[in-house]
Amino acid sequence: MTTGYGHLFSPFPLGQLEARNRVVLAPMTVAYADLNGHVSDAEIEHYGRRAQGGTGLVVTEHFTVNLVGRQLPHQTVVDDRSQLPGLARLAREVHRHGALIVAQIGHAGRYAGPWDSYDREPRLAPSAVPFRLAGERVVTPQEITSAEIAHTITAFGNAAHILAEAGFDGVQIHASQGFLPSQFLSPRMNRRADAYGGDYLGRVKFLLEAVAEIRRRTDPGFLLGVQLLGDEVTDGGWSLAEAVRLAGDLEASGVDFLLPSVTTFETVSGLTSHGEYRRWGYQLGAAIAIRAAVSIPVIANGGITDPRLADDLIGHGLVDALGLARALLVDPDWPTKVAQGRLSEVRKCDCTPPTCLRTQLTGTICHSWPEAAQAAGFLGYASSEASESAPPADADITAAPASA
Ligand SMILES: Cc1cc2nc3c(=O)[nH]c(=O)nc-3n(C[C@H](O)[C@H](O)[C@H](O)COP(=O)(O)O)c2cc1C
Numbered sequence: 001m002t003t004g005y006g007h008l009f010s011p012f013p014l015g016q017l018e019a020r021n022r023v024v025l026a027p028m029t030v031a032y033a034d035l036n037g038h039v040s041d042a043e044i045e046h047y048g049r050r051a052q053g054g055t056g057l058v059v060t061e062h063f064t065v066n067l068v069g070r071q072l073p074h075q076t077v078v079d080d081r082s083q084l085p086g087l088a089r090l091a092r093e094v095h096r097h098g099a100l101i102v103a104q105i106g107h108a109g110r111y112a113g114p115w116d117s118y119d120r121e122p123r124l125a126p127s128a129v130p131f132r133l134a135g136e137r138v139v140t141p142q143e144i145t146s147a148e149i150a151h152t153i154t155a156f157g158n159a160a161h162i163l164a165e166a167g168f169d170g171v172q173i174h175a176s177q178g179f180l181p182s183q184f185l186s187p188r189m190n191r192r193a194d195a196y197g198g199d200y201l202g203r204v205k206f207l208l209e210a211v212a213e214i215r216r217r218t219d220p221g222f223l224l225g226v227q228l229l230g231d232e233v234t235d236g237g238w239s240l241a242e243a244v245r246l247a248g249d250l251e252a253s254g255v256d257f258l259l260p261s262v263t264t265f266e267t268v269s270g271l272t273s274h275g276e277y278r279r280w281g282y283q284l285g286a287a288i289a290i291r292a293a294v295s296i297p298v299i300a301n302g303g304i305t306d307p308r309l310a311d312d313l314i315g316h317g318l319v320d321a322l323g324l325a326r327a328l329l330v331d332p333d334w335p336t337k338v339a340q341g342r343l344s345e346v347r348k349c350d351c352t353p354p355t356c357l358r359t360q361l362t363g364t365i366c367h368s369w370p371e372a373a374q375a376a377g378f379l380g381y382a383s384s385e386a387s388e389s390a391p392p393a394d395a396d397i398t399a400a401p402a403s404a
Pocket residue numbers: 026027028029030060061062104174176177227261301302303304323324325326327354356357364
């Protein structure tokens with residue numbers, strides 16, 4: 001039964017596929033993979049549970065295309081066929097609950113971890129531009145060579161190929177938030193004098209080549225999306241005007257959908273200190289401007305949790321779908337409850353700064369989950385060393401009411 005949100009819960013055409021509705025799990029790193037980067041039971045349960053709650057399209061968190069580009073110790077790695085069985089189980093579990101699944105793939109570039117060894121093993125970036133990594137610590141990445149660029153683009157295609165074989169419906173390139181593809185886009189981070197730097201055409205070359213390589217390595221029906229940096233939100237940075245232009249070039253290159261997000265690690269603090277991260281629609285302007293320039297679907301995300309407003313935005317053709325990250329972490333049943341008009345039962349994300357941002361090193365925990373779940377954490381109860389008091393592996397800890 002659908003109550004009053006006919007646009008939000010209408011089928012969502014994506015490339016040659018169709019999601020059952022327009023509620024999308026926006027990519028959100030929970031970091032439940034094992035230390036080898038293999039998919040864990042907890043990860044399968046996490047994504048399966050979001051599909052079970054009624055989400056139409058699950059976009060996974062940021063999976064890395066190789067070890068050099070890994071940011072977090074528990075990040076899923078897609079660089080080898082040994083990862084196929086876990087990835088296939090993950091895709092099957094999401095499909096079993098009726099959702100499509102797309103993996104966000106990327107490379108952290110100058111943000112690759114572990115950060116404590118940064119001085120001994122410099123990280124790759126378009127240019128050796130010093131920046132503040134954390135607190136007052138300033139580091140300088142190493143300029144990536146043209147051979148390493150070619151190697152990295154091949155790794156994007158290889159990851160997509162593995163994910164297609166594992167049964168995923170598609171991939172979404174992470175070209176935002178300051179990770180490697182967006183480092184190339186940014187005139188602040190990319191000072192190269194070769195073909196991969198300089199003007200607009202030079203700075204978008206890396207991303208367009210990654211798109212072409214993924215298309216070359218996968219069937220035409222395999223979905224290809226881009227998490228697109230909509231605006232770096234700083235003087236001299238990547239601008240909304242360039243993002244709008246790139247959206248058209250991505251569509252012409254065969255990209256099926258876009259999910260715009262604004263700022264990088266360095267510029268996000270400007271927004272968060274003004275409470276923007278909590279503010280309704282803080283990325284919406286970029287999404288609407290980009291949607292006006294293309295015919296492929298654009299997913300709006302960022303502090304949008306009011307289904308009436310989301311339904312209106314879609315109904316007016318301003319965007320095509322609603323991406324929810326924190327709202328679906330705290331309550332995987334958001335789509336079912338909203339579709340049935342049970343708005344008062346929706347659990348809300350209410351901590352600032354969000355606990356989920358501070359717990360990624362060991363596996364994300366949500367402040368609004370029941371205490372037992374927070375204490376155990378997904379990794380705690382999923383690992384073989386889990387204590388006897390930890391919830392069993394099939395326990396649905398994220399679905400229990402906060403007061404339980
Ligand atoms: C804990 C956490 C992890 C995130 N991980 C990713 C990620 O892996 N990839 C990505 O593109 N965005 C990531 N994001 C950003 C979200 O996709 C989203 O843009 C942001 O949370 C705002 O949307 P929301 O208000 O629906 O939560 C993350 C956000 C949070 C809070």
